Amino acid sequence: MIKVTVLYPNAPNAKFDMKYYVTRHLPMVRDKCAPECRSIAAEGGLAGGEPGSQAPYIAVGHLTFDSMAAFQKAFGPNATEILADIPNYTNTQPIIQISEIAL
Amino acid sequence: MIKVTVLYPNAPNAKFDMKYYVTRHLPMVRDKCAPECRSIAAEGGLAGGEPGSQAPYIAVGHLTFDSMAAFQKAFGPNATEILADIPNYTNTQPIIQISEIAL
Numbered sequence: 001m002i003k004v005t006v007l008y009p010n011a012p013n014a015k016f017d018m019k020y021y022v023t024r025h026l027p028m029v030r031d032k033c034a035p036e037c038r039s040i041a042a043e044g045g046l047a048g049g050e051p052g053s054q055a056p057y058i059a060v061g062h063l064t065f066d067s068m069a070a071f072q073k074a075f076g077p078n079a080t081e082i083l084a085d086i087p088n089y090t091n092t093q094p095i096i097q098i099s100e101i102a103l
Numbered sequence: 104m105i106k107v108t109v110l111y112p113n114a115p116n117a118k119f120d121m122k123y124y125v126t127r128h129l130p131m132v133r134d135k136c137a138p139e140c141r142s143i144a145a146e147g148g149l150a151g152g153e154p155g156s157q158a159p160y161i162a163v164g165h166l167t168f169d170s171m172a173a174f175q176k177a178f179g180p181n182a183t184e185i186l187a188d189i190p191n192y193t194n195t196q197p198i199i200q201i202s203e204i205a206l
Contacts, residue, residue, distance in 0.1 A: 003146055005163070022206040042206040043106055046171065049199025056200050060108070068149065096152025097159050103125040103145040 005097040006061040017089040036074035109164040120192040139177035
């Protein structure tokens, strides 16, 4: 199983509409990537590791797929439309991490 | 519910022993932070978002707790011992993200 993690960097002027992200964007991605997309999840940054520090990421999203091939098959044809929705909930430029779930 | 995410940055010389991490380190953290620690999880970086790119993080670990207070209560007294174990599985300096689970 692989996890596609989308990390939205924090910054003093960073904006992120979590309500839109969890009720509109992620469900849209899941529906467009069905049935390959197995799950969606999201978190909002609260803090960093040092006392009083900001979270490095204002928000993080996760999608799981059975394999890298399943992700590419599902995401590729919908990439343009999915990416075009990003300005509707944030002014940040996300970083993508594709991982193998180990535990 | 909050998630404490530990991100291990990738680099050409980065080393990470995933077997040690999932069989020794994370179970040790969970046991020391019991019963407040609700779950442990881990992923190994495969790729970034651009074709052919490296994963930004060589590995990622996750711990969940009911609240920030529960995390601090459980982690604080064990922080020194937990952090001292890091060189046993990696030569990288992790970044900490504490998040509220939103979905």
